[in-house]
Amino acid sequence: MKILVKLQLLxxxxxxQSMAQNFSIAIHGGAGNLLPKNFSEEREATYRAALxxxxxxxxxxxxxxxxxxxxxxxxxNYLENNPLFNAGRxxxxxxxGQHEMDASIMDGKTLNTGAVAGVSLIKxxxxxxxxxxxxxxxxxxxxxxxxxxxxxxxxxxxxxxxxHNERRYRQWEKANKKSVIKLDHDGDADxxxxxxxxxxxxxxxVFGNLAAATSTGGMTNKKYGRVGDSPIIGAGTYANNATCxxxxxxxxxxxxxAQAAFEAHALMQYKGQSLQDACNTAIYERVGVLGGxxxxxxxxxxxxxxxxxxxxxxxxxxxxxxxxxxxxxxxTNSD
Amino acid sequence: MKILVKLQLLxxxxxxQSMAQNFSIAIHGGAGNLLPKNFSEEREATYRAALxxxxxxxxxxxxxxxxxxxxxxxxxNYLENNPLFNAGRxxxxxxxGQHEMDASIMDGKTLNTGAVAGVSLIKxxxxxxxxxxxxxxxxxxxxxxxxxxxxxxxxxxxxxxxxHNERRYRQWEKANKKSVIKLDHDGDADxxxxxxxxxxxxxxxVFGNLAAATSTGGMTNKKYGRVGDSPIIGAGTYANNATCxxxxxxxxxxxxxAQAAFEAHALMQYKGQSLQDACNTAIYERVGVLGGxxxxxxxxxxxxxxxxxxxxxxxxxxxxxxxxxxxxxxxTNSD
Numbered sequence: 001m002k003i004l005v006k007l008q009l010l011x012x013x014x015x016x017q018s019m020a021q022n023f024s025i026a027i028h029g030g031a032g033n034l035l036p037k038n039f040s041e042e043r044e045a046t047y048r049a050a051l052x053x054x055x056x057x058x059x060x061x062x063x064x065x066x067x068x069x070x071x072x073x074x075x076x077n078y079l080e081n082n083p084l085f086n087a088g089r090x091x092x093x094x095x096x097g098q099h100e101m102d103a104s105i106m107d108g109k110t111l112n113t114g115a116v117a118g119v120s121l122i123k124x125x126x127x128x129x130x131x132x133x134x135x136x137x138x139x140x141x142x143x144x145x146x147x148x149x150x151x152x153x154x155x156x157x158x159x160x161x162x163x164h165n166e167r168r169y170r171q172w173e174k175a176n177k178k179s180v181i182k183l184d185h186d187g188d189a190d191x192x193x194x195x196x197x198x199x200x201x202x203x204x205x206v207f208g209n210l211a212a213a214t215s216t217g218g219m220t221n222k223k224y225g226r227v228g229d230s231p232i233i234g235a236g237t238y239a240n241n242a243t244c245x246x247x248x249x250x251x252x253x254x255x256x257x258a259q260a261a262f263e264a265h266a267l268m269q270y271k272g273q274s275l276q277d278a279c280n281t282a283i284y285e286r287v288g289v290l291g292g293x294x295x296x297x298x299x300x301x302x303x304x305x306x307x308x309x310x311x312x313x314x315x316x317x318x319x320x321x322x323x324x325x326x327x328x329x330x331x332t333n334s335d
Numbered sequence: 336m337k338i339l340v341k342l343q344l345l346x347x348x349x350x351x352q353s354m355a356q357n358f359s360i361a362i363h364g365g366a367g368n369l370l371p372k373n374f375s376e377e378r379e380a381t382y383r384a385a386l387x388x389x390x391x392x393x394x395x396x397x398x399x400x401x402x403x404x405x406x407x408x409x410x411x412n413y414l415e416n417n418p419l420f421n422a423g424r425x426x427x428x429x430x431x432g433q434h435e436m437d438a439s440i441m442d443g444k445t446l447n448t449g450a451v452a453g454v455s456l457i458k459x460x461x462x463x464x465x466x467x468x469x470x471x472x473x474x475x476x477x478x479x480x481x482x483x484x485x486x487x488x489x490x491x492x493x494x495x496x497x498x499h500n501e502r503r504y505r506q507w508e509k510a511n512k513k514s515v516i517k518l519d520h521d522g523d524a525d526x527x528x529x530x531x532x533x534x535x536x537x538x539x540x541v542f543g544n545l546a547a548a549t550s551t552g553g554m555t556n557k558k559y560g561r562v563g564d565s566p567i568i569g570a571g572t573y574a575n576n577a578t579c580x581x582x583x584x585x586x587x588x589x590x591x592x593a594q595a596a597f598e599a600h601a602l603m604q605y606k607g608q609s610l611q612d613a614c615n616t617a618i619y620e621r622v623g624v625l626g627g628x629x630x631x632x633x634x635x636x637x638x639x640x641x642x643x644x645x646x647x648x649x650x651x652x653x654x655x656x657x658x659x660x661x662x663x664x665x666x667t668n669s670d
Binding site: 149233 | 567570
């Protein structure tokens with residue numbers, strides 16, 4: 001019996017070791033008309049460095065056995081705080097010259113979710129979505145009510161100036177203006193990408209739990225309290241331990257109509273498609289067929305990573321337990 | 336050749352005749368703790384009459400070859416205008432003593448959708464959702480922005496008094512108070528049902544096109560700009576000519592997490608489930624497993640009708656081309 005117990009212990013230890021080595025994280029910073037010719041070496045390097053930093057944050061947390069939900073929040077926070085991306089600090093202006101940000105997060109283990117739409121003075125919309133997940137009987141709050149909830153639950157707030165007075169943002173804007181002048185008739189790639197920009201993260205943690213989160217500053221010049229797919233569970237964000245965790249970016253209206261994130265899950269669960277096939281089907285045969293452009297990143301419960309997009313490019317990256325980072329902006333041979 | 340052409344014409348005529356005879360409509364007016372003992376004969380008759388009137392509107396329009404989307408809008412309009420139901424005129428008060436209404440509509444042929452959340456002074460929220468479907472580049476508008484859009488596109492507006500000063504509503508309230516006094520310790524069934532009340536319609540028209548729509552006054556005393564499932568495509572409403580049209584009612588948070596409406600579609604499309612099986616799975620094995628209560632009504636592309644609910648009752652009804660109406664409130668042997 002003693003030997004059996006020892007063997008069992010050893011087995012448990014081995015399983016724990018093995019579990020501790022298996023995780024994955026995929027991220028995106030928006031999809032759009034991203035063409036190599038519109039990127040100076042410096043600009044490309046700046047974006048790649050930001051994606052690298054985001055992955056490092058996630059990788060280190062996952063090595064320390066952080067939960068998928070915590071990792072999603074922390075990595076989206078980094079992307080929200082980085083003015084390169086259309087979320088949090090880098091959010092675009094709506095038609096009234098204000099910011100209306102949306103975010104959502106989903107825990108694939110419990111299928112708990114939190115989402116917020118149309119918040120203006122919350123520093124990190126995804127953290128407000130997380131507060132909704134953790135501390136509200138509701139799952140989706142919008143507008144001033146969502147901000148009232150956030151303030152009463154300790155969400156960090158900022159003044160409107162936070163979104164456009166930051167030195168780094170102005171530097172970037174200046175650099176960007178220079179590159180715009182160089183652009184040809186294909187138009188302003190950066191403005192195009194920002195128009196529907198979004199950041200998102202999908203994670204499998206060492207416990208095999210999945211989570212996904214998405215955050216956006218919305219569409220430039222958006223009107224009428226428009227809500228896109230980012231705060232919509234099933235459209236812009238979905239996670240389910242049984243299948244996958246997904247975050248989308250692109251022309252949100254089409255992702256809502258196509259139920260893009262949940263569709264990837266359904267194709268895996270009911271049709272037995274692989275993660276990559278499910279993402280391809282959702283983007284090309286659902287969103288794309290309707291006329292929508294954009295992309296998604298995803299991880300599955302085996303730790304596989306997938307990207308799919310029908311735009312010229314998508315800021316994206318991933319890393320698994322081996323620490324080897326994959327970072328890309330433009331289409332590659334494997335896309 | 337002439338005979339062939341004549342035969343073809345005859346065939347087309349027969350097909351048109353046959354098409355003109357096939358349609359179906361299913362409706363609901365909310366699900367909840369609806370027990371026979373809490374209904375006086377008069378109260379039950381009042382609700383049944385309202386459901387009957389709603390079905391008659393839909394039946395007559397469908398006989399006249401109206402489109403599924405038009406029928407959805409018109410029948411939801413009737414239910415919104417009837418103070419018996421928690422939508423439009425009968426909407427409940429939020430925590431600030433105001434009304435915040437949500438609605439959505441989806442055309443199963445084009446997969447076009449329109450949705451609005453948090454509107455206060457729009458007479459018929461589903462018609463505003465329809466305006467979004469028809470006349471906006473967006474699919475989901477919220478709050479004052481949604482109302483601004485509505486006003487600029489001719490949506491009928493009303494004053495706040497519309498929602499609680501109407502004679503018929505006061506009569507009903509008075510009658511209801513009487514019946515409340517008769518209630519035992521099981522509590523105020525009407526208030527319970529209104530808490531998550533919703534109205535919804537699913538239609539297959541004579542052209543074989545599907546559509547669904549949902550409208551709600553939200554939860555009594557709801558706070559923080561809470562958004563439920565009614566305006567969320569995939570959660571409270573979904574329609575796809577390939578499978579089914581669905582409208583949900585109940586504790587919206589669970590319907591969002593379970594993606595209830597789209598789940599019914601996915602189960603039909605990818606698992607080959609029948610309409611009734613798909614609805615049962617969505618309500619019992621998805622919404623119910625999470626702890627959620629409510630129900631859904633649906634029609635499929637063959638004109639079948641299904642109801643599923645895990646509450647004591649659901650105001651519901653349906654009629655097909657034969658004109659035989661089915662109307663029910665409580666659980667029956669076939670549920």
